Amino acid sequence: MQLSVWTYEGPPHVGAMRVATAMEGMHYVLHAPQGDTYADLLFTMIERRGKRPPVTYTTFQARDLGKDTAQLFQDAARHALERFEPQALLVGASCTAELIQDDPAGLAEAMRLPVPVVPLELPSYQRKECWGASETFYQIVRTLADRDITPRGDSVALANILGPTALGFRHRDDVREVRAILETLGIEVNLVAPLGASPADIARIGAADFNVVLYPETGDEAARWLERTFHQPAIRTVPIGIGATEEFIRGVAALAGVDPEPALADDQSRMPWWSRSVDSTYLTGKRVFIFGDATHAVAAARIAHEELGFEVCGLGCYNREFARDVRAAAQQYGVDPLITDDHLEVEEAIAAAQPELVLGTQMERHIAKRLGLPCAVISSPVHVQDFPARHSPQMGFEGANVIFDTWVHPLVMGLEEHLLTMFRDDFEFSDDAGASHLHAHAPKRTLAQPIALEPVMGGSLWTDEAEAELKKIPFFVRGKARRNTELFAANEGRAQIDLETLYDAKAHYAR
C-alpha cells in the first residue's frame, strides 16, 4: 500500500479513455462500478469538450455482484453498439472489475460482434495513466492496421503523426504546428493518431513512409511496432524549443529527401532575438526548477539552459517509464534527477533548491504558490487553464515564442528588476508592491507562508545589522540569500552572521 495525497497520473483506464476520446468512430465499453463515471468530467469540464467521452460503463453495484456481472457487461456492449454504431470497440476493466475477473475480452469475443474488438489488459494495480494510453494506442494499431497497406514510396513523402490524445498538454496546437512544418517541407500527412483518427484511418497507417512521434509517452510503443511491421522509420526528436525544432526539421527533411531550408527559414521565429535582446540580460543564470512528464521536462531543461541562459537547479519527472531520459539530462546539467510521483517529495526538493522560477505541472504551480515562487506550467497533469482559447503551442517556432512569453511573464521584468534594486526604499517599489504587471499574483508578504525549511542555523545567529541588510535585498532573491549565507556560515564554522559574513557569502556564491 502506498499513501497518496495527490497523484500526477490517474489509473490506466483513464489513459485508455484519453485515446478513445481523442478518436472518431471508436467506443470504449468499460466494466466498472458505479462512480467511475467521474472520469467523464475530466474531458467535458477540464478540456471543455462538447461531447461526452465515447465510453459506456457497466456501473455495477453490490447487488449485481452476487448475480451476473458478465451479463451486465454483454448487455452494455450490445447497447453501445446499437446506439453509437462505432467502427470498432475497445473493451476492458477498471480496477474493481479487474478484481471480479469477468474477462471482458473473452465475453466480447463470445458475442461475435460485427465490428473489430480491441481487448485491453491494463493492470490497474501496477500501471498508471500514461502507460494505459500508450498500451491502448499500441493495441489499437496492432489490431486495426491493415498489413497489406505498406509504405507508399511515392516521390512525395507521406508521414504519420503519432501520440496526441485528448486531455494532452497543448496537443491540439502542437499538431497544427507540426503539420505546418511538414507542409512547408512538401510532405503529406497520412494521418494524425489517436487525435482525430477513426478506426478506418488506422487501417491505412502502413501507407506512410515514416512516423513522427510527437509524444513518446503515448506514441512510442506503437511506433516501435510500426517500425518492425512496416519498416517505417520514426523521428523521435520532440520539436520543443528552437534547437530541437531545427533538429526535427533537418531529421524529417533527411528522411523525406527534401530541402530543410524552407522550414528553417520561418520568419515568425522571434524567440532567438527576444532572448538575445538586452532586456533579457537579466535572465542570465536565473535558477529554474523543472518537473513534469519526462518529455516536457527534458525539453524544458534544454530550452532553459541553451536558449534562455537559465541555470537548471533541479530536474525530474513523475513517469518512471521514461526516467532514463531525465537521468541523462540531469547529468548533463549537473543536478540530481528527481524521479518520483510523490508531490511532497517534489515540494521538499523545490524548497531546498530555492529556485527563482518553477517550471512544472499544476501540482508544482500550487507548490510554487505556497512557496511564493514564480511558476509556469509545462506539462500534464492539466487544469482548465491549460486549455486556452487561443492557439498556444509548445512545439515548433511558434511554440518557442509561446514558451518565451509564458516563462518570462511570471518573472519580475528586466528593467523593473533594476528599478526595484535602485529604489527599494521608495514606497512604490516596496516589497509589498511586487511586480507591477502581476497584480493578481504579486506575493502578499503578510499572507505568504514561510518556506518550509529548517533553518540551517537559528535566526538568532544573525546580528541585527546583518538582518537589516538582508531586508534590503529584493524579496524575490532574499530567501536564497538567507539560505546561501547560512550554509556558508555553517560550512565556515562561523558562530554568528554579521555584515562581513553576509558579504563573504555573497562573494563566495557570486556567479
Place this chain on the structure above:
Amino acid sequence: MSGVGILEAPGADCAPVLRERGQREVFCGLTGIVWLHRKVQDAFFLVVGSRTCAHLLQSAAGVMIFAEPRFATAIIEERDLAGMADCHEELDRVVDRLLARRPEIRTLFLVGSCPSEVIKLDLSKAAERLGTKHAGRTRILNYSGSGIETTFTEGEDACLASLVPEMPVAASGEGPSLLLVGSLPDIVEDQFLRLFAELGIENIGCLPARAVADLPAVGTNTRILLAQPFLGETLSALTGRGAVHLPAPFPFGAEGTTGWLKAAADAFGLDDMQFNRVIAPGRERAKRALERQRERLDGKRISFLPDSQLEIPLARFLATECGMVPVEVGTPYLHRSILADELPQLPRGTRISEGQDVDKQLDRVRADQPDLTVCGLGLANPLEAEGLSTKWAIELVFSPIHGFDQAGDLAELFARPLRRRDVLQV
C-alpha cells in the same frame, strides 16, 4: 427502514415512479469526503482503495487547494493483492506513518472503496485493532464510500451513521433535546442555532459536530430534524438509540424553512404566536429575495438528472415558491418516508424517476426540451453544446442553500444559467 416516527405516509405520495436500471452517471460516496473533511475539522479521512479513488477525489475537489488536505488514499498495489503483503499489516504501517506525520488527527475514518469491498478487506476489524493501538490519542472509525454500495451523498450518510455509536448517552432525567442531522456550512448552521435559541430551544446538537470530540448526546428524549434528505441509514441508527424523527419538509425556501422550523417548534410545545414572531423577519427576507428571482424562473420548465437526492425537495421549492414547472425529477433513490412532506407538494404530472439509464434519460431530456437541466459535471457541457441550459448539480451540495437567508441565493443558482443565456450574443 423502521423506527419511531418514520412510518410510511399513506396515500399522499402515490405518484407513479419510473424505475430504470442501466448506466448510472453519478459519483460514488467517496466524494462526500470533499465537504466532510472541511466540516469535521479534527478528523482525517483515509480511503483504502485504488489509484482511481485518489484520482476521483482529486478531480472532484477540482484543484489542490490545501497544502495537505485532511484526506488521503492508501493505494492498494499488486503485492497486496498477490498475497505478497498482508493487507492488514500494510494498512497498519500506512496508518502509523500517517499518525506520526499528522499527530493532530483526533479521529481517523478508514473509508472503504470498491476494491476494498470486493477483496473483502474488513475495515471494521482494522478500525478496532488500530483503535486499540492508538487508544487515548486517536479514535479510529470506518465506513464505506464505495460506488458499489453508495451513491454520492450516501457517503455522508454512511459516515454519519458510523458516528452514531460514538455519541454519548443522554442522561435519562434530561429534558427533550433537538438534534440537527446533516452537514451544513457553518454559517447556515449558526443561523439555525440562533433561530432555535430565539425560539427557546436551547438543548440542541448537530451531527456532524464540527469536531468529533464534541459529539452531542442521544437518547429517548432526542428529537431528530433532518437537514438533508439523504440520511436514511443515519436516521435508522439514531432511532435505534431511541431518538424520535420529526417529519418535516426540508429547509429550502421561505415555506420549506418555515415548515422545518415548525416541526421542531411543535415538538417542543411552543405556541404559534411566539413561533411566528421569531421567524417573521427571516421569512419576510426570504420572500423578498425570492420575488426578484421568481420573475426569471416563473413558468420555466426544469428537469433533474439523479445526483444528490436533493432533487425532490429542490423541485418542490422551485415549483411552489418560484413558479417553475418540474418536467422530470430524477433521484438516485427515493426515500418515501423521509420525503413524505415533499412529494405531495410536487405538481401533478411531474415525472419522478428513480435510478438511471443515462442514455435513455438523455433521450427524454432532448424530447422534453426543458429550459433548464440539472445534471452532473460530465453531462453539462455536452448538453449545453446541444443547446440545453444546465445547472451543475454538485454546486447545490457545496453551496450554502438552506434556510431563510439563503433562499434567494438558492433560486439565483437556477436563474443564473438562464440569465446568462439571455445576455450572451455569441
